[in-house]
Amino acid sequence: KAGVTQTPRYLIKTRGQQVTLSCSPISGHRSVSWYQQTPGQGLQFLFEYFSETQRNKGNFPGRFSGRQFSNSRSEMNVSTLELGDSALYLCASSLAINEQFFGPGTRLTVL
Amino acid sequence: KQEVTQIPAALSVPEGENLVLNCSFTDSAIYNLQWFRQDPGKGLTSLLLIQSSQREQTSGRLNASLDKSSGRSTLYIAASQPGDSATYLCAVSNDYKLSFGAGTTVTVRA
Helix, strand or coil: CCCCEEECCEEEECCCCCEEEEEECCCCCCEEEEEEEECCCEEEEEEEEECCEEEEECCCCCCEEEEECCCCCEEEEECCCCHHHCEEEEEEEECCCCCCEECCCEEEEEC | CCCEEEECCEEEEECCCCEEEEEEECCCCCCEEEEEEECCCCCEEEEEEEECCCCEEEECCEEEEEECCCCEEEEEECCCCHHHCEEEEEEEEECCEEEECCCEEEEEEC
8 A cells, every 4th residue: 555645755945935835635535634843842733624624633723724525635835935835745644533654854954 | 850861871881791871761650761863864673561550571682670759760671782773762651642861872892
């Protein structure tokens, strides 16, 4: 069974631009979560979706948004990028709220 | 707010020694606890999942215990190998999200 896939793997953007990251969960998994990982803050929860509904959202500004499609694939969008948004963005999927499986991440660099 | 602490932050041991990694959390109302491994620049690999009703879970050389009432979990890795070198992260689940510790970076010297 294929694992969680994330695209693109690497991105370089400049301040003020926006970016969209994509996540395809493990087949059959309906829950998708997003996390931001930085050296200073560690792993921080962004949001979680289940069957296209956001069930929880972390403490991030409104520039960070997400959505989930009917096939469980998810996207997250960051608008008006700031230098501090440079991070590894990780997506995880699970059947419900059980064991979470993570993808390889998207490394975003904001210049 | 759930706070997760991992001690020590870093650990260096010779090959063959047993590893003991500690994790503590402030809110005992968790759904489960998961241990992960992360190699530099990579995603997270799930090692063990302990449901809140369980006391321990084992997989090969790995054993994790959970004491929900005291807010503690311990990951034991037996007979460490250089390939065990990585950062180990503990995460607790509640309210549809994982709260992570900062991790323990392990170096196993050959």
